[in-house]
Structures are given as C-alpha cells and as structure tokens.
C-alpha cells in the first residue's frame with residue numbers, strides 16, 4: 001500500500017492518498033485544501049485517482065474536493081447525512097476565515113458497510129455519527145488501518161458543539177464501532193499524530 005499523509009489548509013487536515021502499488025489505482029481521503037500539493041504527490045507515485053472520499057462535510061476536509069475532481073475525474077463520496085452541512089459551506093468558511101470553495105457536488109453516498117476500492121485495496125465504511133451526523137471512518141482490514149476523520153484523535157475525540165454534533169452519539173459510535181477494531185489497528189486521525197486503537201483504548205480520557 002502506498003500511503004501519503006499530507007496536512008492541508010490552515011487547520012492542517014490530514015489528507016490521505018492511498019494507492020495500490022501494483023495497479024497504481026488510488027483514493028484520496030479528505031482533500032480539504034492545497035490541491036496542487038496533493039496532485040504533486042499523486043504524480044510522484046504515478047497514481048490514478050478513482051475515488052475521492054470525504055469523512056465528513058466540514059470545510060477543512062471537503063474544501064478542495066471539486067478542484068481534485070476537476071483534475072482527476074474521480075467521483076466524490078460522502079454520507080448523505082452530511083448533505084445539509086455541505087449547504088452551509090459559506091457559513092463554515094466565514095467561521096474559520098477561509099475563502100468559500102463554492103458549491104460541492106456529491107456523486108455517490110457512502111453508507112455503513114459499503115466498500116470503497118482502489119485496485120486491490122478495500123476499505124469498509126463505518127458510519128460513526130457524533131462529530132457530524134454523516135461522519136464516517138474508513139477501515140482497511142488487510143492493512144489494519146483506520147482513517148478516522150474527526151471522530152477519534154490521539155488522546156481526544158471530535159468536538160460535538162458544532163451544528164449536527166452530538167456527544168452521546170460520538171461516544172456510542174466510538175464504543176460500539178471504533179473500539180470493536182483490533183488493538184493493533186493504526187489510526188490516522190483527521191488532525192494531528194497517528195495512534196492505535198490499543199493506545200486509545202488504554203489512555204484516551206474520553207473512552208474510559
């Protein structure tokens with residue numbers, strides 16, 4: 001598996017570029033900004049982007065999706081429960097002091113237990129509402145890797161005080177779905193350093 005993690009934009013969202021080493025088919029997860037840098041890494045590995053996956057519709061995760069779609073032709077995937085947040089991108093831009101990316105069009109909804117493929121790589125969609133209603137994590141069982149969006153961070157969890165957020169729901173999602181994964185699963189959060197399920201099970205103050 002080719003996996004590049006590039007922190008993008010003013011909020012340093014972790015954008016993942018995940019590619020099959022043989023076929024060079026790839027998916028890009030959370031292209032929030034800095035699409036020229038994302039495209040440079042894609043070119044460096046000769047990747048062909050087949051899917052653009054958005055873990056949730058916050059501007060720092062979705063802001064560059066249309067530029068990336070225009071450059072690659074790949075469809076944009078997002079859980080339908082976040083479509084309402086997508087309509088608030090102008091407001092979100094004002095909150096964080098970013099330029100509005102304009103309208104973002106979703107090509108396909110992602111639901112619990114869907115699979116997203118790039119070459120031989122297979123990710124399972126885990127719907128984890130709480131940070132937003134439509135938040136999803138992507139789990140690669142063969143690689144024991146979880147792209148967690150803003151649901152789980154090293155030592156913390158996603159905030160739930162923004163529109164669509166719900167503390168009880170994120171705690172349920174974490175206990176019922178995320179902590180069900182093996183301890184040696186590597187977690188790539190939406191911001192900040194990598195961690196593992198075991199480390200968070202052990203020491204995350206929100207999961208005690």
Ligand SMILES: [Zn+2]
Pocket residue numbers: 056058131150
């Ligand atoms: Zn977020």
